[in-house]
Amino acid sequence: MTFEELGIAPEIEQAIRVMGFEKPLPIQEKIIPILLQRNTDIIGLAQTGTGKTAAFGIPIVQQTDVRVNKPQVVILSPTRELCVQITKDLTNYAVNTHGLKILAVYGGAGIVPQMNALKQGVHVIVATPGRLIDLINRKVANLSSVYRVVLDEADEMLNMGFADDLNTILEQVPEDRNTLLFSATMPTEIRKIASRYMRNPEEVLIGKRNASAENVKHLLYTVHARDKYLALKRIADFYPKIYGIVFCRTRLETQEIADKLIQDGYSADSLHGDLSQPMRDTVMQKFRVRNIQLLVATDVAARGLDVNDLTHVIHYSLPDDHEIYTHRSGRTGRVGKDGISIAITHLREKYSVKKIEDHLHIRFERMKIPTGKEICEKQLFNLVDKMEHVEMENDAIDDFLPVIYKKLEWLSKEEVIKRFVSVEFNRFLNYYQDADELTEPVEQRERGRDHDKVRQPRGKDRHSRDSDGTAEKGYTRIFISLGKMDGLVPAGLIEHINHNMPTVKVPVGRIDLLQKFSFFEVKSSYARQVVEQLKDTRYRGSRIDVSIAQGKGAMKEGGENKKSFAPRFDRRSDKPKKRRY
Ligand code: ADP
Ligand code: MG
DSSP, rough: OOOOTTTOOOHHHHHHHTTEEEESOOHHHHHIIIIIIOOEEEEEOOTTTSHHHHEEEEEEHHHHTTTOOOEEEEEOOSHHHHHHHHHHHHHTTTTTSTTOEEEEEEEEEEEHHHHHHHHOOOSSSEEOHHHHHHHHHHOOOOOTTTEEETTTHHHHHHHHTTTHHHHHHOOOOOOOEEEEEEEEEHHHHHHHHHHHHHHHHHHOEEEEEEEEOEEEEEEEEEHHHHHHHHHHHHHHHHHHOOOOOEEEESOOOOOOHHHHHHHOOOSSSEEOSOOHHHHHHHHHHHTTTOOEEEEEEEEHHHTOOOOBBBEEEESSSSOSSSSHHHHHHBSOOOOTOEEEHHHEGGGHHHHHHHHHHHHHOOOOOOOOOHHHHHHHHHHHHHHHOOOHHHOOOOOHTTTTTTHHHHHTTSSSSHHHHHHHHHHHHHHHHHHHOOOOOOOOHHHHHHHTTTTTTTTSSSSSSTTOOOOOOOOOEEEEEEEEOOOOOGGHHHHHHHHEEEEOOOTTTOOOEEEEEEESOEEEEEEEHHHHHHHHHHHTOOEEEEEEEEEEESSSTTGGGGGGGOSSSTTOOOOGGGGGOOOOO
């Protein structure tokens, strides 16, 4: 099938040909004719890299009426980077389409220039949901003439807490619009949005649902929690040509691992939401051109990065959600290439591993951490291979050779090789000569040991839920606006306290994790200081609210809708606010 046969106008066909598109990808073949002919609502289920942008973008360029100087299409996307990318792509499709104005608007950048651009008139708005709402509220984005709304990466927008914003926006666009929803996965939340705002949507499925790419191998390394970093290093050493992303859970962890890798001489850098935009742009650029071999990143930050042909994806922490696993590992194993997705886990994560295997119908290959000897062998081979294939600048080097030959005259050929290899190789040899082999954890022994790097909460029953909500003597109960839904776990909470109070050792008592918020106890003399230090910090992207808890019954989960139990708890802050990426 050719683009022409799909009904694409000649000037657009010419534009995409220049971009290197020769024939339509499957999702384009399915979606473009539907939009051009029938204008049906569509749910497009497809992995990243399948060509969704052109599937919705080409019809948009073709069908938007440039004579009407009003926004006619709204494309929503989770991050600034994706907005920019989509805008760039659409602009490219439209190089021969005169007068079509496409504008990207997103948070984290000045709103005034965006307002001015909107006031001048645009036809297509590509927006992050939060910013678009701001612009609607300021009355500069008028959606009354919108004929099509696209929700791109819808699952990711929900993950980032944009559900309410999506609802608000969808309420504002004319009811007879055409709605397109694209997502790599289909959680029930998305089904809900679809059934509420879409009319008889046609489902277009590309590839298997929830399945990871076929040519990705899934490897599992199980180590003691304390050995995770060492294991990561060994894996990186075992694949000398690795070009991949190391996924971490938190910004803190991301920074820590990246710092350690850099310190240990790896070509690595970090990407997470605490970095300024220019810093993130620089890191992404360096990674794109392969100046960096290992990018340590949070899921959300990595989203904005349009690099998909990785040799490896490493899960330094397994995601709670198997869909995130799909997203991550989908970045390796692109068409025609094999990819490797590596999970570094400890025994406690056995359940998460199983869940991922069951949901995605994949099977992790259980691996043994490579021994020092195996790594040395691999590195050595790589080095020799490099030497064998090195390009020789004959003329330039010829002048120096006579002196060098003379100097090395007394050595045999074997001797020369050995010495040259040693020059490069000693770093590994020295390290692995002295390194202990990593032992494999045994199930019983491991129990209770994986928090060994964080301070342990006092008391045996720190997770029991039978308390009446009052603190133990000498301890003060503190409310925190994070719960299980934010991925809060006791170790994470303690780590967060330690991180924000590096100079003191705060005794932590019982921790009660609830769905949307939690309580923990600290020694009373530290309570004020803890509240002070933790207030407005961020945990996995969410700004934290903390206060001294008041009253009994604050424990009860059902109480979370009542206002009374925690005076500083503000409903607005209950929704995840992860949009500052
Ligand atoms: P998705 O949004 O599904 O993740 P994109 O739309 O970003 O994927 O497309 C992935 C890559 O494929 C981009 O680099 C894009 O330029 C390229 N691409 C899209 N359509 C075609 C095509 N018909 N032929 C060749 N390359 C294409
Ligand atoms: Mg896309």
